[in-house]
Amino acid sequence: MSGPADIERVRAGLEVPLLVNMTEFGRSELLSVAQLADLGVDVVIYPVTLFRLAMGVVADGLRTLADEGTQTGLLERMQTREQLYEVLDYDAYAAFDESVAGFR
Numbered sequence: 001m002s003g004p005a006d007i008e009r010v011r012a013g014l015e016v017p018l019l020v021n022m023t024e025f026g027r028s029e030l031l032s033v034a035q036l037a038d039l040g041v042d043v044v045i046y047p048v049t050l051f052r053l054a055m056g057v058v059a060d061g062l063r064t065l066a067d068e069g070t071q072t073g074l075l076e077r078m079q080t081r082e083q084l085y086e087v088l089d090y091d092a093y094a095a096f097d098e099s100v101a102g103f104r
Contacts, residue, residue, distance in 0.1 A: 018042050
């Protein structure tokens with residue numbers, strides 16, 4: 001599909017949920033969630049958006065390491081251990097692990 005008219009045509013011909021793959025740098029126009037909802041799209045996936053963001057930061061970090069020889073200048077841009085544990089809900093996992101394996 002390449003635009004809203006194509007999505008509308010597909011939506012009109014289907015009686016099942018419609019999934020749209022919003023990938024960057026393809027042929028299709030990038031539409032917002034609101035626009036897609038208005039077109040009758042039920043599910044939107046962004047299969048490589050976060051990967052592309054992450055790899056941009058990785059490349060920048062590698063340049064910094066090569067140029068400066070240390071990660072010191074990168075620390076303020078990094079996720080802290082506390083932030084990582086919060087995202088992972090580490091305390092809940094550790095409690096579960098303790099309950100089944102008897103260690104922490």
